[in-house]
Amino acid sequence: MILMKLSSVIAVFMFSCVVNLPVMAKDIPLSDLNAGIKEREYLVKTLCLIADPVLEALSKNQLKKKMPVESAANQEADRKNYTYLEALGRTLAGMAPWLELGPDNTSEGKLREKYILMALQSIRNATNPESADFMNFTKGGQPLVDAAFLSQALLRAPIQLWGRLSTADKENLVNALKSTRVITPGYSNWLLFSAEIEAALLKFTGSCDRMRIDYAVKEHLNWYKGDGIYGDGPNFHFDYYNSFVIQPMFLEVLQTLKDAGDKVDATYDLVFQRICRYAAIQERLISPEGTYPIVGRSIAYRFGAFQVLAKVALIKALPEDISPQQVRAALYMMIKRQIEVPGTFDGNGWLTIGVAGHQPEAGEGYISTGSLYLCTEGMLMLGLPEKDPFWQGADKKWTSKKAWEGDRFPIDHAL
Numbered sequence: 001m002i003l004m005k006l007s008s009v010i011a012v013f014m015f016s017c018v019v020n021l022p023v024m025a026k027d028i029p030l031s032d033l034n035a036g037i038k039e040r041e042y043l044v045k046t047l048c049l050i051a052d053p054v055l056e057a058l059s060k061n062q063l064k065k066k067m068p069v070e071s072a073a074n075q076e077a078d079r080k081n082y083t084y085l086e087a088l089g090r091t092l093a094g095m096a097p098w099l100e101l102g103p104d105n106t107s108e109g110k111l112r113e114k115y116i117l118m119a120l121q122s123i124r125n126a127t128n129p130e131s132a133d134f135m136n137f138t139k140g141g142q143p144l145v146d147a148a149f150l151s152q153a154l155l156r157a158p159i160q161l162w163g164r165l166s167t168a169d170k171e172n173l174v175n176a177l178k179s180t181r182v183i184t185p186g187y188s189n190w191l192l193f194s195a196e197i198e199a200a201l202l203k204f205t206g207s208c209d210r211m212r213i214d215y216a217v218k219e220h221l222n223w224y225k226g227d228g229i230y231g232d233g234p235n236f237h238f239d240y241y242n243s244f245v246i247q248p249m250f251l252e253v254l255q256t257l258k259d260a261g262d263k264v265d266a267t268y269d270l271v272f273q274r275i276c277r278y279a280a281i282q283e284r285l286i287s288p289e290g291t292y293p294i295v296g297r298s299i300a301y302r303f304g305a306f307q308v309l310a311k312v313a314l315i316k317a318l319p320e321d322i323s324p325q326q327v328r329a330a331l332y333m334m335i336k337r338q339i340e341v342p343g344t345f346d347g348n349g350w351l352t353i354g355v356a357g358h359q360p361e362a363g364e365g366y367i368s369t370g371s372l373y374l375c376t377e378g379m380l381m382l383g384l385p386e387k388d389p390f391w392q393g394a395d396k397k398w399t400s401k402k403a404w405e406g407d408r409f410p411i412d413h414a415l
Helices: 002-019 035-059 083-100 107-127 142-156 158-162 167-182 190-205 210-222 241-259 265-285 299-314 324-339 369-383 399-404
Strands: 224-226
Touching: 035 083, 035 107, 035 324, 035 369, 083 107, 083 142, 083 158, 083 369, 107 158, 107 167, 142 158, 142 167, 142 190, 142 241, 142 369, 158 190, 167 190, 190 210, 190 241, 210 224, 210 241, 241 265, 241 299, 241 369, 265 299, 265 324, 265 399, 299 324, 299 369, 324 369
Parallel strands: none
Antiparallel strands: none
């Protein structure tokens, strides 16, 4: 037994050395008043570790040359048409709130400037038709999805990711986004991909195809199933798509309309109330050990499944009986648990298909290497600055940890 434990510790140590993660001998004690700062440092390093291969290669016009394309059997040739835009859009969508904090003279601020500059060059290369890494925005259906995630990144970092592009770069980017209009979205959460792109165009150009927004809003209001959960289309699906796509994009589209002066306050307030309820449900789904139910499709997006909880923490809308410190502790434990499993990264630092390590069978036919970078969406809370109360003070037990350790915990109520 001692030898087994020792070999496990050695394996984690060797893995963390290979991928440059800090070695954590044990969990941060609940009494540590600096827990939040330590957890933030770990999460920033983890975010950069995930993004490094994508942004370093793409900023040098070498993504198509260097990125492996792991996929389901016999799908590699097809997924090469889409996987590169997936990697860019999804990586930046999760990083954007952190990048939007901008550069400063701190070590983290200087690090942000490095990644902002790589992100800007990556966007240039991806949208310039003369570039070696110019990406597919028009062929097949998948480009609509990842142009939407790229749009999401722009909406989340309008100063750093849009504002610092040149006029020519902005024109190429707008042309790329508009070109996706040749793709007809499916009658499902895909309506929100078209809406998210049009919301970005509205924000940054002043005009859009409003029908694509209005149709998505109307249908998703019709697809609400109750207690903070929408159907993915007319039917309810027991999966994490309310978090991967539906609730964040729905709220962001409505926020953009509000900012443009549209009278959508009542609808926005309704959707806002529902996303807060869903965040409360997500907080209860994280087990005392930092695991969660493996249900539904696209589970290889790992902790991206908890985008809603991270987003609601970011916008400071957590329910009154859920403290920022318990959400911080829960998300940290969950991300750390997944990211440190050997096999999560290949030998060159690219993400592999899986939930806990490398599990190729966890990937559906539409999953490839670029798809996996949606995991960054589970780290949106890094957009809260280091001095924010979210990162201050000792950890607190999250709901399931309280319940299963015999502590008092609040009972749950449906919306």
